[in-house]
Amino acid sequence: xxxxxxxxxxxxxxxxxxxxxxxxxxxxxxxxxxxxxxxxxxxxxxxxxxxxxxxxxxxxxxxxxxxxxxxxxxxxxxxxxxxxxxxxxxxxxxxxxxxxxxxxxxxxxxxxxxxxxxxxxxxxxxxxxxxxxxxxxxxxxxxxxxxxxxxxxxxxxxxxxxxxxxxxxxxxxxxxxxxxxxxxxxxxxxxxxxxxxxxxxxxxxxxxxxxxxxxxxxxxxxxxxxxxxxxxxxxxxxxxxxxxxxxxxxxxxxxxxxxxxxxxxxxxxxxxxxxxxxxxxxxxxxxxxxxxxxxxxxxxxxxxxxxxxxxxxxxxxxxxxxxxx
Amino acid sequence: xxxxxxxxxxxxxxxxxxxxxxxxxxxxxxxxxxxxxxxxxxxxxxxxxxxxxxxxxxxxxxxxxxxxxxxxxxxxxxxxxxxxxxxxxxxxxxxxxxxxxxxxxxxxxxxxxxxxxxxxxxxxxxxxxxxxxxxxxxxxxxxxxxxxxxxxxxxxxxxxxxxxxxxxxxxxxxxxxxxxxxxxxxxxxxxxxxxxxxxxxxxxxxxxxxxxxxxxxxxxxxxxxxxxxxxxxxxxxxxxxxxxxxxxxxxxxxxxxxxxxxxxxxxxxxxxxxxxxxxxxxxxxxxxxxxxxxxxxxxxxxxxxxxxxxxxxxxxxxxxxxxxxxxxxxxxxxxxxxxxxxxxxxxxxxxxxxxxxxx
Numbered sequence: 105x106x107x108x109x110x111x112x113x114x115x116x117x118x119x120x121x122x123x124x125x126x127x128x129x130x131x132x133x134x135x136x137x138x139x140x141x142x143x144x145x146x147x148x149x150x151x152x153x154x155x156x157x158x159x160x161x162x163x164x165x166x167x168x169x170x171x172x173x174x175x176x177x178x179x180x181x182x183x184x185x186x187x188x189x190x191x192x193x194x195x196x197x198x199x200x201x202x203x204x205x206x207x208x209x210x211x212x213x214x215x216x217x218x219x220x221x222x223x224x225x226x227x228x229x230x231x232x233x234x235x236x237x238x239x240x241x242x243x244x245x246x247x248x249x250x251x252x253x254x255x256x257x258x259x260x261x262x263x264x265x266x267x268x269x270x271x272x273x274x275x276x277x278x279x280x281x282x283x284x285x286x287x288x289x290x291x292x293x294x295x296x297x298x299x300x301x302x303x304x305x306x307x308x309x310x311x312x313x314x315x316x317x318x319x320x321x322x323x324x325x326x327x328x329x330x331x332x333x334x335x336x337x338x339x340x341x342x343x344x345x346x347x348x349x350x351x352x353x354x355x356x357x358x359x360x361x362x363x364x365x366x367x368x369x370x371x372x373x374x375x376x377x378x379x380x381x382x383x384x385x386x387x388x389x390x391x392x393x394x395x396x397x398x399x400x401x402x403x404x405x406x407x408x409x410x411x412x413x414x415x416x417x418x419x420x421x422x423x424x425x426x427x428x429x
Numbered sequence: 430x431x432x433x434x435x436x437x438x439x440x441x442x443x444x445x446x447x448x449x450x451x452x453x454x455x456x457x458x459x460x461x462x463x464x465x466x467x468x469x470x471x472x473x474x475x476x477x478x479x480x481x482x483x484x485x486x487x488x489x490x491x492x493x494x495x496x497x498x499x500x501x502x503x504x505x506x507x508x509x510x511x512x513x514x515x516x517x518x519x520x521x522x523x524x525x526x527x528x529x530x531x532x533x534x535x536x537x538x539x540x541x542x543x544x545x546x547x548x549x550x551x552x553x554x555x556x557x558x559x560x561x562x563x564x565x566x567x568x569x570x571x572x573x574x575x576x577x578x579x580x581x582x583x584x585x586x587x588x589x590x591x592x593x594x595x596x597x598x599x600x601x602x603x604x605x606x607x608x609x610x611x612x613x614x615x616x617x618x619x620x621x622x623x624x625x626x627x628x629x630x631x632x633x634x635x636x637x638x639x640x641x642x643x644x645x646x647x648x649x650x651x652x653x654x655x656x657x658x659x660x661x662x663x664x665x666x667x668x669x670x671x672x673x674x675x676x677x678x679x680x681x682x683x684x685x686x687x688x689x690x691x692x693x694x695x696x697x698x699x700x701x702x703x704x705x706x707x708x709x710x711x712x713x714x715x716x717x718x719x720x721x722x723x724x725x726x727x728x729x730x731x732x733x734x735x736x737x738x739x740x741x742x743x744x745x746x747x748x749x750x751x752x753x754x755x756x757x758x759x760x761x762x763x764x765x766x767x768x769x770x771x772x773x774x775x776x777x778x779x780x781x782x783x784x785x786x787x788x
Binding site: 138141161162189229369399 | 491492520539541543593596597598624626632760761764775782
């Protein structure tokens with residue numbers, strides 16, 4: 105079975121879906137001839153032509169707004185926004201139109217499109233290239249939010265996203281684009297939207313994370329094990345709609361939870377998860393739910409970036425606190 | 430000049446030809462000695478740019494957007510400005526920053542990932558680099574508007590590339606500037622590529638300069654590799670702005686010799702032959718030729734100048750590399766005018782974590 109990194113896995117998933125369904129088109133800046141600045145769409149224009157893998161002018165609102173029109177008219181567009189920081193100019197299209205069309209037209213028109221965007225920090229990039237804006241979109245009714253943390257899931261999730269009836273924001277943790285290689289079968293498979301995954305079982309506490317932070321969380325779980333703490337680790341994979349069941353079952357078993365998010369702390373997804381745990385499982389809790397997060401600040405440039413990003417050490421500190429309660 | 434060269438007729442202002450010939454009747458009020466001084470700035474910026482590239486390759490700097498090929502347009506236009514004019518740069522404006530008084534050390538610091546490099550001295554009116562493409566023309570418009578309302582006799586200038594002209598905000602900026610007759614100069618460096626996308630796929634317009642016409646003001650295409658053309662157009666646009674004549678769009682036709690940034694591989698999207706063709710239009714070569722013809726430049730002078738410039742650049746590199754690292758508090762300090770209780774708590778907690786780690 106071929107081993108692939110995250111970039112190659114998404115590329116493979118896109119290719120398979122374009123083979124399967126002629127309505128699938130890709131559009132964005134530098135996605136065609138260049139194959140994307142991270143090479144996620146490498147080779148696709150050569151294979152499917154410039155009508156289906158489209159290099160657009162430099163305009164995020166243009167890309168996303170046009171993708172919306174395409175989706176409404178029956179195509180299955182996959183729009184790329186080169187970095188998550190540049191989603192901002194497309195926000196009007198996403199919030200005012202894409203997320204609302206089903207409701208506004210009482211189901212007459214729908215917007216089954218995917219917006220792909222590299223996500224998060226950790227690659228020492230320039231300004232606006234290291235943000236974690238997932239909460240803004242989770243807070244936007246009508247759009248789903250997906251983020252893989254492994255190559256296997258990346259292929260399965262991008263395929264499922266393209267087939268989904270609803271618009272999906274597909275975040276790609278750029279820090280682990282090439283950091284993990286694993287077996288990604290050539291065969292057809294999808295990973296369901298809206299299902300979290302238990303990556304590691306344990307009885308002492310539940311660690312909940314997503315995106316590039318999953319790897320840090322797994323490392324923290326290993327470190328904690330040396331201190332005699334057995335942590336269960338959950339990768340959410342889909343952030344909206346949230347797979348509440350998976351983490352609630354786990355927390356009811358362990359009685360303790362630490363949520364790890366790269367994004368700023370206030371009003372992050374961690375806050376929502378924490379709220380749901382206490383709303384439904386208060387009597388199972390042995391300790392307050394802990395959050396290890398980025399700060400409520402702008403992500404600093406590279407000289408200070410490593411202070412901002414949650415590390416296994418910071419996560420272990422949170423684990424100790426929860427275990428000692 | 431702006432009215433004389435009609436972009437719709439394919440007319441482009443060029444004063445100093447690639448072979449070093451100067452159109453005397455178009456010559457702006459610049460003596461040969463001034464041209465030599467400005468040429469030295471062009472050369473200095475090229476050297477600084479090369480140094481930045483090599484620092485990045487050695488892992489001593491973060492991602493960098495090289496400026497090679499665009500130096501003359503930047504020097505010429507920036508030199509046309511007055512002391513109090515405000516500059517709104519994009520991310521490929523090393524030459525403009527330097528010309529407007531941003532210390533070389535700070536230019537390097539910023540690209541080294543140290544945000545203290547974006548804090549310009551008090552008497553320098555250069556806004557921090559805009560990494561988002563095409564959103565900052567509106568900022569120049571707003572600042573020009575404020576100057577007009579405050580009755581300050583200055584203009585603003587915004588630098589951007591051909592790619593930026595596809596962004597909605599660019600059009601909103603042009604429209605506002607036209608409607609309110611604002612003292613702003615839109616300086617587009619059309620360097621032929623937005624990362625991989627060639628200029629002709631960016632817009633179906635024959636020129637970028639002609640876009641001004643739709644917004645009700647003048648646009649001019651200049652040879653962006655011609656220091657004198659860039660200077661002459663910017664100077665006239667500034668005079669026009671200051672005398673209440675409103676905005677101008679200048680399209681400087683140029684070429685990016687290097688990659689988009691150090692993270693880019695241009696061999697994916699352009700051919701060596703194309704680069705070679707543009708090499709003949711290199712802004713440095715024509716200035717060298719012209720000045721040599723006037724007896725104002727030769728190999729000896731160049732060697733001497735390069736030696737001094739290298740020393741100055743190396744000093745700046747050393748300063749940037751030996752400065753003590755920014756403190757952790759800097760992450761929090763500038764988020765609001767005063768640090769909020771929540772931020773204070775997060776900082777205190779993180780400092781406690783760092784202490785625990787040490788012990």
